[in-house]
Amino acid sequence: MRTLRAQVSAILVVAVLVVIALANGASFFVARPLWPPFGDHGTHAADLLIMADLAAAVPRGTEVRSKTGEALLRPVPPAGEIDPEETRLMSEALARLGSTLPVRVLRRPPPSGAPDAPGSAPPDPPGGPTGVTALALPDGRWLVVDGRRQPLPPPGPPGGTFGFAAWLAFMVAGVTVVAVFAVRRLTKPLSLIEEAALRIGPDGEPPVLPERGPTEVRAAAVAINRLSARLKASMDSRMRIVAGAAHDLRTPLTRMRLRAEFIPDEEERAQWLSDLAELDRIADSAIRLVREEVEGGTPETVRMDRLAADVVMELKEIGLAVVLLAASPARVAGRPLSLKRAVRNLAVNAATHGCGARLAVSADSQRVVLVIEDDGPGIPEALMGRVFEPFFRVDPARQVKIPGAGLGLAIANEIIVRHGGRLILSNRPGGGLLQRVELPAAAAGDDHEPVDVGPG
Incomplete structure (x- = not known):
């Protein structure tokens, strides 16, 4: 979640989900009379008003009957005992819908042992008496409907809890996919910068x-x-x-x-x-x-163990204290002259500044490691970050007359970095400087002849 793309995607998804939640909440409050927790009177009242609008368009004197044969439009209200509680609830439901038409809810007579007379209403369902509802129309007629309704389903979407969870998961997944796609498209120019930075070569x-x-x-x-x-x-x-x-x-x-x-x-x-x-x-x-x-050119396979041995031999001939302690067969891909110049610079630094240089070459399937140790004063930790700067000298006043321009480490580091490796300098615990060169190993050839290691 620390990348810009992830953060923008998360913000966009949360924002869309919050908007959807607010919209659903607003629609709930707008249609509150139709929501089951407020009672089923709201639903029945809405249906009753729709039927009233249709009945008002029926000419007077026209008979309109239900499927059971009961008259739906009557000139007078039906006779029967009025249920005051049901009438009050229905009046409040109509008032919430903006209607002021009079309404009555009659109790249904209890069922008798005799069969129902033709056209009579069947008994109330077990959910409680709902009776007959009579609504006064503006033209004086009464709309009479059976108050019985089927039990409402439990609140929530179809399918219960599982259906609600599926609907919620589908909504979240859809919003997330759209948001991620949009953010990915918007942040593509930023990813180009990251791609360009990662593809910068050693040069x-x-x-x-x-x-x-x-x-x-x-x-x-x-x-x-x-x-x-x-x-x-x-x-x-x-x-x-x-x-x-x-x-x-x-x-x-x-x-x-x-x-x-x-x-x-x-x-x-x-x-x-x-x-x-x-x-x-x-x-x-x-x-x-x-x-x-x-400098460019096509790299070739170089035996680093032999190269180190050649450097040690050359420096011994000019009187420098240099020795090769170990040399395992090691191959790298690069330019032989450049690599030899880098190893020579590092060895000369160790021999001149550190009272002698000890070289060792090792290798595994992934990398080749050249270690150069000396017994000199090392480099102060405060100056360790500047050692690869051109013309850098540990002794800025040059009080010690040591030949050199301060470019040996800079040139060696440039060569090693261009070959895909790295040069690490650190002070040894017992005194002296340790120079560690790591280079990518090349594929092993058929030549496994070891290099002779001279005496120390």
């Missing part, structure tokens, strides 16, 4: 929605597609600006490096060359980050 680009259907749905799809196109154009523009700026830095850096070579002081020359090398690494990292943003 962050919204999908192109089909522009068809009702007017509102087409309008929503057109607006979302226009927004997607503008976002993509804006992102591409930013990437081009960053790539252009990083590329344009190469020329002045080269000139400055040449000029630095002619500085006579060796110590000052070494500092200049070191600063220029750091600027060159920053420009190169920016270009690589842009390349990961826009």
Whole structure:
């Protein structure tokens, strides 16, 4: 019931049912004299007035008799004992219907042992004496009818409690179906937004929605597609600006490096060359980050255990303390060079900032997990949410001279996310940082050759 569609549907169903209940209640009060709890005199009075209207149109002197042969129109009221209580109730029922015609209700004579005379009324039913009702017409004649009626059915719809329950269930079901259909149609443009958000791929680009259907749905799809196109154009523009700026830095850096070579002081020359090398690494990292943003290509199956072993071997050759502790056969679908760049960045971070890196690769039928541990100071929890920002450094003042532009984690995270995985960083309880890479596992091939794990 927390979705907008469910809430609007519930409100609409309740509103319709309340309106129906109020309408039924209003009709009940309008037709109150005909409702059985007020007595059956109201029903008989209504029938009596209808018969009076018909009898008034009959010319005087015309005989009108019932099926039993009794005269219905008489010049004088019938003789007999008047029942005062029944007469009062009938007069009140006629008054509620707006009639002021005089009325009499006569008691029926008790039955005798002899057979009824021809044309006489039969005895009253067991429900109580109803007698004969005589209504004075405006022209002076009297309408005489037998007061006996069949017992009324119990209050409520036909079929009793079961019939009422079935009628109520049918009404609620019908109202609910109509309300849900109407709300679903009205909220379809909103569902398009949710669908578009769920279909955003790892590259962050919204999908192109089909522009068809009702007017509102087409309008929503057109607006979302226009927004997607503008976002993509804006992102591409930013990437081009960053790539252009990083590329344009190469020329002045080269000139400055040449000029630095002619500085006579060796110590000052070494500092200049070191600063220029750091600027060159920053420009190169920016270009690589842009390349990961826009790079495409067909993925292929990559052995993550072998890739991790190759990275460990390369980093050992340049003097970094890196070791592969475990490497189960693991396969992912992706671009080998990009994945290798991501693993290398993470391992270099652990080796340079954490006094050594320990790698382990494991896999199951659903995912491949690469864990990289170190024994460094870790990352303060207050800064953990910013670690994937470009140019982020834990030491903002750069008091510790460690090579790097602060783009290694950003590039690695971009690569891993584009491969449908995620990178999770956390501080180890005993000290150090734990970097956990999770990637979707690819189908296993025929090559199950294990990777040699070197000594620690």
